[in-house]
Amino acid sequence: MExxxxxxxxxxxxxxxxxxxIVVVRALCASMLPQSLAELEHKIATIDKSNIFRxxxxxxxxxxxxxxxxxxxxxxxxxxxxxxxxxDDDQHPHFYCEVCQQTYCLDYAEMPDIQxxxxxxxxxxxxxxxxxxxxxxx
Amino acid sequence: MExxxxxxxxxxxxxxxxxxxIVVVRALCASMLPQSLAELEHKIATIDKSNIFRxxxxxxxxxxxxxxxxxxxxxxxxxxxxxxxxxDDDQHPHFYCEVCQQTYCLDYAEMPDIQxxxxxxxxxxxxxxxxxxxxxxx
DNA sequence: GTTCTTGCAAAATATTTGCAAGACG
DNA sequence: CGTCTTGCAAATATTTTGCAAGAAC
Numbered sequence: 001m002e003x004x005x006x007x008x009x010x011x012x013x014x015x016x017x018x019x020x021x022i023v024v025v026r027a028l029c030a031s032m033l034p035q036s037l038a039e040l041e042h043k044i045a046t047i048d049k050s051n052i053f054r055x056x057x058x059x060x061x062x063x064x065x066x067x068x069x070x071x072x073x074x075x076x077x078x079x080x081x082x083x084x085x086x087x088d089d090d091q092h093p094h095f096y097c098e099v100c101q102q103t104y105c106l107d108y109a110e111m112p113d114i115q116x117x118x119x120x121x122x123x124x125x126x127x128x129x130x131x132x133x134x135x136x137x138x
Numbered sequence: 139m140e141x142x143x144x145x146x147x148x149x150x151x152x153x154x155x156x157x158x159x160i161v162v163v164r165a166l167c168a169s170m171l172p173q174s175l176a177e178l179e180h181k182i183a184t185i186d187k188s189n190i191f192r193x194x195x196x197x198x199x200x201x202x203x204x205x206x207x208x209x210x211x212x213x214x215x216x217x218x219x220x221x222x223x224x225x226d227d228d229q230h231p232h233f234y235c236e237v238c239q240q241t242y243c244l245d246y247a248e249m250p251d252i253q254x255x256x257x258x259x260x261x262x263x264x265x266x267x268x269x270x271x272x273x274x275x276x
Numbered sequence: 277g278t279t280c281t282t283g284c285a286a287a288a289t290a291t292t293t294g295c296a297a298g299a300c301g
Numbered sequence: 302c303g304t305c306t307t308g309c310a311a312a313t314a315t316t317t318t319g320c321a322a323g324a325a326c
Contacts (some may be wrong), residue, residue: 010165013297018281018325037315053316070208070264074315093252098261112265113232119272123236127210127250127265134257156299156306175290186308191292212290 013062020047023065024055025079033069034076036096036102068103070128071096078101093127099136118127139167151200158185163192163202163217172206172214172232172241204242208266209234214241231265237274 003008006025010017027036027043029121037056041049056077059065068076071094091111106129117124139147139180142165148155165181166173175194194215195204206214208231229249234241249263 005172016280016325020282037186050284050317051282053279057317058244069210072207095254095258095260104258106252106254109252113243114247114265114267116233116244116267116269117272119275120233120242121269121275122233122267123269125267127252127254127263128208129260129263131254131259131261134255137257137259154305158307188292188309189307192306195292 001024009064012063014057015058015062015064020051021055021058024052024059026053028065028077028079034105036071036074036076038074053081066091068094068128069126070129071101071103072098073101078105080101081107093129095133096128097132097133097136098130099132102133102134130132139164147202151197151202153196153200155200158197159193160162162183162190162197163239166203166215166217172216172243174209174212174214176212178215179215200270204229206232206264206266208264209239210236210268211239216243229263231267233271234266234268235274238271240271242271245247 001027003022006022007017008031009025011023015021023044023046024040026033027040031039031043035043037049037053039058040052042097044052047097056065056067059077060067063080065077065079068078093106093111095106096102097104111125114125141160141164144160144167145155147163147217149160153159160176161182161184165178169177169181170246173181175187175191178190182190194203198205198217201218203215203217206216216218231244231247231249233244234240235242244256244267252263254260
């Protein structure tokens with residue numbers, strides 16, 4: 001993604017586009033798969049991990065990225081697909097390969113609608129399917 | 139649960155019923171909600187956390203307990219509801235209260251059947267719904 | 277100059293392993 | 302005795318915060 005597109009994306013989400021934040025957004029775009037903090041830290045050698053973390057936290061608050069949990073190996077982050085800056089409504093299942101530890105985005109699939117007992121109120125959900133991916137299939 | 143029931147449960151899963159393991163199984167039974175390692179460590183003052191961890195790991199390998207991930211606060215463990223000692227086939231959604239950080243078991247609900255792309259092979263899945271529980275509801 | 281951002285260090289949290297002593301058979 | 306189990310310590314890994322220096326406005 002071009003720098004100017006990153007800037008626009010940040011601004012659309014009311015985030016001041018600092019140099020570091022632009023780099024983080026680019027790194028997220030550049031990789032097809034959701035990234036962990038450690039992976040981003042490795043790919044972006046120029047920025048300290050605490051700042052990558054702070055950028056991601058800020059992005060989450062502004063619904064520019066969302067976090068994916070349940071991979072056994074830390075939280076992963078991906079850009080929100082929807083352009084709704086108010087809600088994180090583009091949740092979808094993910095697939096975690098237990099061999100290569102990659103996380104794939106199953107964004108063609110709908111999240112199931114689970115009926116909750118009286119009094120429970122849902123805000124978000126994470127569906128993580130684990131197994132082996134085509135590359136690691138025996 | 140009585141001690142002899144715990145022993146039987148362990149033996150059914152081909153696990154040697156040592157004193158510590160019985161205590162861990164009892165602690166898991168005693169609490170309605172899936173427990174984290176830290177919670178178990180707190181409840182079972184007499185056993186070191188490394189051993190609780192090793193017991194849980196062993197139990198998982200023998201499909202006596204299963205792990206629930208995606209709660210933001212560590213892995214939680216619960217006894218498998220099914221008595222199938224070969225497969226961990228009693229997966230069901232869970233609910234994580236973001237206020238009190240309790241994890242509830244939605245075992246009345248079915249896990250959705252997500253169609254995977256060619257070449258992907260599922261082994262297990264975790265569905266974690268987050269929000270607020272009845273106690274913490276405003 | 278006040279506020280925001282950054283880098284570095286380090287605290288906090290969670291998970292896992294090494295190893296020697298002890299229990300078990 | 303040989304194997305399994307246990308407790309303690311400590312290594313790893315991950316996430317998060319404190320703080321002072323620097324940049325931005």
